[in-house]
Structures are given as structure tokens and as C-alpha cells.
Amino acid sequence: MDTMRRETFPKWEHLTGDKSIAGLFSRGEAFIVFPLRVVYLRVEREDAPVRVMFAVPKRHFRHAVDRNRMKRLMRESYRKQKSALIEYAESNGCTLHVAVSLIRPMWLSYGDMYIKMGKIIRNLADRLAEGAEEAKV
């Protein structure tokens, strides 16, 4: 494994498939980093250590252009900061399903989004670590 992890976000790290998504939303745990809501779920080891999806509801952003813009910012800021989370997941030997949705109709700049996403990733990593402790005990 390279010492320098590349900042990629390939297809297999996207969360897809009706069953996975339905399972995540019905059984996952959630927390909020305003205005973003995060739902996550630990599942059995898959090919990817973490699989993520981003959502922007149509009722907040009526035009597809605006929804795309917010999703792209979310994706981009995740891509830049995801390596910590992936390392945690890999060391725990499980896969994490995550969904991040924008729950308020507000515009975030790239800078704001980057900070929020950083918080989300640290939060997720902490919770994952806790879960691992519990599993050991």
C-alpha cells in the first residue's frame, strides 16, 4: 500500500442499490452536523471499506442544477478528507454505509462545506472507534 493515499472517489465507493440504501435508512444510526444529516451503518466486510451517498431533497432545491451543485460540493469535500475514515474502517475489518443529506434549503460555500464534512468524518471515526471498543469488551 502506498504511503501517499490518492484522493479518489471511484464508483465502487458510491453507495448504490435499493437494498443497501433501504437497509441503511431502516437500521442505521443518525446524527446531525447542521445543516447536514448523516445516517450510517456497520455491515459485513465488502470490497470497499466505506460506501457513501449524498442526497439533496427536491423540495429544498427545485432546480436540478442547484441540487447537482450541492451534491458536487459534498462529494468533493468528502473526497479530499476521506482517508482518515477509510483507515479506521479498514483497521476494524468492516464496511461502513453512509448517507449524507442536506436537510435545510440553504446554500453552503465550498469552504463551509469542507469544514462541515471534516466534522462529520471525525465524528464518524470517533463513533467507529467506540463501536470497536464495545465489540472487544
Place this chain on the structure above:
RNA sequence: AUAGUCGGGCGGUCUGUCGCCAGGCGCAGCUUUAAGGCUGCAUCGGGAGGAAAGUCCGGGCAACACAGAGCACCAUACUUCCUAACGGGAAGAGGGUCGUGAGAUUCACACAAGCGCAGAAGAAAAUAACCGCCCGCGCUCUUCGCGGGUAAGGGUGAGAAGGUGAGGUAAGAGCUUACCGCCGCAGUGGCGACACUCGCGGGUCAGUGCGCCGUAUGGGUUGAAAGACCAAGUAAACCGGCGUCAUGUCAGGGCUGCUCGCCCGAAGUUACCGCCGGAGGGUAGGUCGAUAGAGUCCGUUGGUGACAGCGGACCCAGAUAAAUGACAGACGCGGCAUCUCGCAUGCCGUACAGAACCCGGCUUAUAGCCCGGCUAUUCCU
């Protein structure tokens, strides 16, 4: 030059860093009898629109339905042409409204065949007498009253019984006549809508709005979440093989109300049951549909034009919880301000908006800019 009007077109560019999607070529790994497939890396060039939008019309395509015909229902409705088709487009024709004008906008089959409905107006809304005008009678006249005639005048209304002149009359009236208008026919021009005519006929020559009724043309339904195919696993049913003749299975019963367990025990032996295999349907998931087309560009010919023919060149996004991006900087374009008037400096703006089976239209949104025709006003030669 300014203002306007119609038509057509464009709607950012470059650099760096980090990424995404599909494809080509190469290398490596895994897999396969093999063709090939999958994964990774590297590299090459490609990757939203004029509206991709609204989903309002028309087609292709697909599934289902369907003897034929009619009715009903829905849509459309000046003419000719274009087109795969259209409720779209082009050219043209008539009326109304708006504008000094270029133009804009709107109406329309038939409906002088019939029927229905319509009111805070008006005498009256179609068998029109309220006022007025005229005649007769009551009293001799006037006023007034009664009976009758009269649609020329009045106000109301979206609409009031074609208009003007003359004749006519008690007063009037298409009552008669001339002209104008209207309707029908004829002639001429035009493919046609229609236009024109010192032509012929018509005075029973038509009230407004809405609806019903009539005619012609088109329409089967659904809509890519259509539809076609592959299909892990699991349960039940089916087929085949093997095992087993009782310690299995199991109707029924008992301990015990239920489950497990134990016990009693009928029937069946080509069965039941167990194990293995097969085939079919089909879920998760995947593949196709799905990107070469009524295609784009250039030239040319025909046509006023929409468009069509011919020749040549080109291949131009194919995602699927849904790629086509993020950040930084520079430039361009436009506006404003300042001054040393150079496109110098500063500030601001740079839109609307994201493919989802594919086409043709329509409608709506849109910063800023370009080109052409025409109109009005003003100035100069």
C-alpha cells in the same frame, strides 16, 4: 444619428492542481478448452442545451387489444402548399382592434334551417305603440278621455327591425322609385381563399351574445418504471436415481391446555420419508432496449418560401441513488465612475439553466452581444 419594428444568429476563452464517466490502444494479474470476460495501472483523444425545462401536440419504437360497419365521445376548422406526422411551419386572402409608421394582435367550416337560455336598462328583446304624430267619436273647438292608424322622431341597450334623397299619405312605412349597402345567379381573373363587373334577379332585405343541432378530417389503449433476455440463494410443487421394511414417516390417541420429548398405534411397501441430481418459473442483481439518426456540416440545383433533389465529407455524451466536476488565477465581453483622454485605472456585472429511449414542433425562462430588412424623426452633402 437617435428611437423603434420584424427576421436570423451567438450565448464565454485560457492555464495549473486534484477528481468523475464511457471508449480506443498497451502492460500486468485472475479466470476460461478457446473466442473472450473481469480487475488494476499507464496513455490517447471524447464528455450537456438553445432551451437539455414545461410535458402541451405530432411521430418512431414496444406490449396488449382488434372481423366489418355505424353511433357516442374527444380534438381540429379561411385557402393553397410543406412534412413521416401535427393542433406545427411557409406563402397568400378577408374582417375587426391598436399604432404617425414599419408592424402587432384577434376572428373564421355550416348556421337569411330550426330550437333553447339571457336583464337593477328599456314602452317593447320579435305577434314591438310608453311618449310623440295622424284620423274618428265624446262637448262646437282646445285641454282631456275613449277607439283606431302609424316604426319618421325620443331615450335604454352589446343588439331596436338596412341608409340617403324623391314620390306618396290623414300621418307614416321598401308602400313606390333612384343610388348605396346586403343576398343569389352569371361573367372575368386566380390552383384556391377571394377579388372585380355600367351584367341579371331579389323589398318575405337577415336583431345581439351564448349554447344545442349539422358537415368534414383525425383519433384503439398504455408508455422505456414500455418491453426482451440471463439469473446466485431460498421455500414449495414436478421429474429421475439411490437408500430404507422400521429405531424412519405418520391418521388418531395418551402424559398435558400449547411446544418439545416420551409412549400406544391404523394404513401404505412402484407409497411415505431421507439423500443426491435435473428441469421449469422467478426474487436480489445484471445484460439488452440505449444512441448511425425523418443525423450533422459543406457545395449545388429547383422553389417567393416552408422545403425537396443530387454530390461530397463526418461519427458527435450515453449516465442509472444517476458521470460531464471542485478550487485557484488570468483574459475576454458589457456597464458605471475618474482622470494625465489612453480603451489608462478602479468598481460592478457575466444570464436562464443539467441529457435520462429517440426524433419534429409549440410554449415558457434567459446577462450580454452580433448581422440583415424596414419605419419614424432629425442633421449633413
